[in-house]
Amino acid sequence: MIRVEHLTRRFGDLVAVDDISFDAAPGRITGLLGPNGAGKTTTLSMVSGLLRPTSGSIRLDGISMAERPREAKALLGVVPQEVALYEELSSRENLEFWGSLRGLTGRELSARIEEVLHVVDLAGRRDPVSKFSGGMKRRLNLAAGILHRPRILLLDEPTVGIDVQARAHILDVIRATAEEGATVLYTTHYLEEAEELCDRVAILDHGRILADDRVDDLKRSLGEGSVVAVHGDFVENEFRRAFPWDGPIHFPEDGRAFLTTGRGSVARLLEQVLGCGLSIEDVSVREPSLQSVFLQLTGRELRD
Ligand SMILES: Nc1ncnc2c1ncn2[C@@H]1O[C@H](COP(=O)(O)OP(=O)(O)O)[C@@H](O)[C@H]1O
Ligand SMILES: [Mg+2]
Incomplete structure (x- = not known):
C-alpha cells in the first residue's frame, strides 16, 4: 500500500x-x-x-x-x-x-x-x-x-x-x-x-x-444535487436580482450559470428559471457525477 x-x-x-x-x-x-x-x-x-x-x-x-x-x-x-x-x-x-x-x-x-x-x-x-x-x-x-x-x-x-x-x-x-x-x-x-x-x-x-x-x-455527499446549467443573455448581477437562489451557484462567465439543487426539486427550479424574465437560451440538467462534485468544490468545470 x-x-x-x-x-x-x-x-x-x-x-x-x-x-x-x-x-x-x-x-x-x-x-x-x-x-x-x-x-x-x-x-x-x-x-x-x-x-x-x-x-x-x-x-x-x-x-x-x-x-x-x-x-x-x-x-x-x-x-x-x-x-x-x-x-x-x-x-x-x-x-x-x-x-x-x-x-x-x-x-x-x-x-x-x-x-x-x-x-x-x-x-x-x-x-x-x-x-x-x-x-x-x-x-x-x-x-x-x-x-x-x-x-x-x-x-x-x-x-x-x-x-x-x-x-x-x-x-x-x-x-x-x-x-x-x-x-x-x-x-x-x-x-x-x-x-x-x-x-x-x-x-x-x-x-x-x-x-x-x-x-x-x-x-452522495457533495454531488447529491443535480446541476442545472443555464445559458442566456445575462450578467451575474442581473441573474442574481431576477433569481434569488440560496443554493450553490457559480457564474463561470457572463451568460452562464450553474445551480446545484436537491434531487427532488429540479422541476421547481427549472420552472422558476424559465419564468424569471431574463433572456434564457438554453437550460440543461446534469445528474450527480464527479463533474458536479468538482464544480461544487472548485467553482470551475474540469474540461478535457
Ligand atoms: N521542476 C519544476 N520547477 C518549477 N515548477 C514546477 C516544476 N515542476 C512542476 N512545477 C509547477 O508545479 C505545479 C504543478 O505541476 P504538475 O505537478 O506538473 O501538475 P499536473 O501534473 O497536475 O499537471 C505547476 O504550477 C508547475 O508549473
Ligand atoms: Mg502532470
Whole structure:
C-alpha cells in the first residue's frame, strides 16, 4: 500500500504540492484527479522517489522512501506521463532493456516479455517503435511498467491523446493488475475515467486535496444535487436580482450559470428559471457525477 502524510513540495515561491495526505490500498485503484498544474506529476514523482519532498513522508508497504529508498523503489512500477521508449528499438528490445534494469534475465525475462506483449496486444509487432502509433507507444509504455510484476503501480495520465480502443485496452490492463492484488495509483484529468476506473478518488487542485473518498460517497455527499446549467443573455448581477437562489451557484462567465439543487426539486427550479424574465437560451440538467462534485468544490468545470 501507499501511505502519504503531510507531503509538500515547493519550487521557489510556488507550492506545487501543499500538505497532502492520502492512502492507496492493495487490490484497489486510487485516483488522483485534477486539472493541469494541480500537482499530480509532482506528487507521483515524489512517490516514485525521483523528486525529494520539501517535507512530509511516503511509505510503500511500510518502507520509508526517505530512509530506505532502494527497497521502496524496488516495489514500484512506474508509467510516466512522457512516453519513455527508445524509438529505434523494437518493442521486445525496449522491454529487454527495462526488464534488465529491474533484475530480470534469461528465460524468465523473455517469457515475461511475451506475456506482457500479449496483454497489451503488441505481440505481433517486430518493427521499431518509431513506426508505432501514439496508442501503441502508450500500451508499450504500460507494458514496461508492469513487466516485473510490481506490487505498486504508479500511472501518470497514461491515456492522454490516444483513441478510444487503445484507452479501453489500457484501462482493462490496469483493472487486471489491481485484481491481481497490486496497489494502483492513477492520475488523470479525465473525470469520466476516474469515475469509471477508480475505487477511490482524491481531488487535487492547486496542490491541495479538496476531497478524498469512494466515488459513490463523493457523489452522495457533495454531488447529491443535480446541476442545472443555464445559458442566456445575462450578467451575474442581473441573474442574481431576477433569481434569488440560496443554493450553490457559480457564474463561470457572463451568460452562464450553474445551480446545484436537491434531487427532488429540479422541476421547481427549472420552472422558476424559465419564468424569471431574463433572456434564457438554453437550460440543461446534469445528474450527480464527479463533474458536479468538482464544480461544487472548485467553482470551475474540469474540461478535457
Ligand atoms: N521542476 C519544476 N520547477 C518549477 N515548477 C514546477 C516544476 N515542476 C512542476 N512545477 C509547477 O508545479 C505545479 C504543478 O505541476 P504538475 O505537478 O506538473 O501538475 P499536473 O501534473 O497536475 O499537471 C505547476 O504550477 C508547475 O508549473
Ligand atoms: Mg502532470
